[in-house]
Amino acid sequence: MFPSTHARRFLERCLALGLVLFLVLGLSLSAGAAQSGLAYLGEELKALQADPFANPGLLWVDRGTALWQAAPASGAPACASCHGAPESLREVIPTLPRWNDATQRLENLEGLIRQCQSEHQHQAPAPYESEALLALTTRLAHGARGLPLSAAVAPEAAPALARGEAFFRERRGQLGLSCADCHERYKGARLRGDRVSEGMINGFPIYRLTWQTLGSRHRMFRWCNEAVRAEPYPFGAEPYLELELFLRHRGSGLPLETPAVRR
Amino acid sequence: MGTLSLPVRLALPTEAPAGSVVSLRLLLQHPMETGYRIGEDGARIPRHILTALRVSYGGRVIAALTLRPAIAANPYFALSFIAEQTGPVTLEAEDDRGATLTETRTLTVVP
Numbered sequence: 001m002f003p004s005t006h007a008r009r010f011l012e013r014c015l016a017l018g019l020v021l022f023l024v025l026g027l028s029l030s031a032g033a034a035q036s037g038l039a040y041l042g043e044e045l046k047a048l049q050a051d052p053f054a055n056p057g058l059l060w061v062d063r064g065t066a067l068w069q070a071a072p073a074s075g076a077p078a079c080a081s082c083h084g085a086p087e088s089l090r091e092v093i094p095t096l097p098r099w100n101d102a103t104q105r106l107e108n109l110e111g112l113i114r115q116c117q118s119e120h121q122h123q124a125p126a127p128y129e130s131e132a133l134l135a136l137t138t139r140l141a142h143g144a145r146g147l148p149l150s151a152a153v154a155p156e157a158a159p160a161l162a163r164g165e166a167f168f169r170e171r172r173g174q175l176g177l178s179c180a181d182c183h184e185r186y187k188g189a190r191l192r193g194d195r196v197s198e199g200m201i202n203g204f205p206i207y208r209l210t211w212q213t214l215g216s217r218h219r220m221f222r223w224c225n226e227a228v229r230a231e232p233y234p235f236g237a238e239p240y241l242e243l244e245l246f247l248r249h250r251g252s253g254l255p256l257e258t259p260a261v262r263r
Numbered sequence: 264m265g266t267l268s269l270p271v272r273l274a275l276p277t278e279a280p281a282g283s284v285v286s287l288r289l290l291l292q293h294p295m296e297t298g299y300r301i302g303e304d305g306a307r308i309p310r311h312i313l314t315a316l317r318v319s320y321g322g323r324v325i326a327a328l329t330l331r332p333a334i335a336a337n338p339y340f341a342l343s344f345i346a347e348q349t350g351p352v353t354l355e356a357e358d359d360r361g362a363t364l365t366e367t368r369t370l371t372v373v374p
Contacts, residue, residue: 053272053274053288053290054272054288054290054339056290056292056337056339058272058290059270059272059290059292059337062270062272063270063292066270212294212295212335212336212337213294213336213337
């Protein structure tokens with residue numbers, strides 16, 4: 001039995017449509033827009049991150065809110081006394097790290113908080129990865145969630161951006177892997193029981209199950225460096241600020257999700 | 264006895280119809296260090312865990328838990344009970360270093 005012309009035409013249309021869909025899907029997946037690490041999570045962790053009560057990162061948000069209002073022992077004003085609500089800084093968060101004309105250096109959120117603590121609150125700045133600094137960072141970034149990471153880079157920061165990209169593509173460590181090896185070439189591939197994400201930084205600080213606690217972007221950089229058996233740089237080091245700038249630029253458009261939950 | 268300085272998140276409705284099932288959710292911040300891990304300096308990281316958790320409603324204990332090292336950091340608990348009469352819902356927790364935590368909320372039962 002031969003199909004009628006109607007049926008044949010229908011089949012041809014289906015095939016054509018299928019081909020178009022296939023191409024569109026394929027292109028969007030390969031060339032595709034940047035995807036947050038959220039897209040690489042299982043359903044349970046996606047649900048945990050979205051849960052407005054049980055997302056463990058919210059413990060640090062609560063603490064950050066309290067710290068924001070607490071006056072420091074030095075008698076200097078609390079964060080809230082000058083800035084008002086943490087949300088008043090929400091427009092700044094997606095543009096960090098950014099170029100500081102006065103110091104001729106990059107500054108990130110942790111650096112800005114620490115600078116404020118020492119200059120305006122006259123107290124020793126909270127060390128990197130201390131509970132206090134994590135809480136304040138998380139609270140501020142949480143206030144900006146939903147805003148897209150900015151692509152803006154000051155002309156003065158162009159060399160830093162280029163160095164950040166070079167860092168991203170440079171092979172390092174005993175394993176001789178670059179960031180790009182895993183997070184571009186093998187994104188979505190299986191690594192042990194895990195899926196390799198694109199290395200986006202729009203959810204930081206993240207609650208990472210591996211750490212059983214919250215961690216900053218620089219902690220993640222250090223962790224990744226150690227994972228390829230390279231000597232990590234100190235927190236807040238110039239190469240990490242440059243990498244952070246590059247990653248912010250690379251992931252521009254992704255909405256902030258702090259506090260994100262990751263494996 | 265100190266007081267846990269670490270935050271707790273507690274979700275409980277303020278009002279519930281008599282006879283209805285009320286759910287209580289808790290998220291405690293605690294390292295729940297098992298005592299089995301070795302730190303970067305090669306020394307054993309001392310155990311630091313929550314050991315007990317008690318929830319009482321209207322003066323009656325409705326849940327009493329003994330916690331062990333196998334529980335992950337920042338533990339989350341959810342339990343449900345039947346709203347009978349207006350009364351305090353109290354959460355008590357203690358860890359193995361003598362820190363304690365007490366949180367009380369009032370549940371108003373409406374007919």
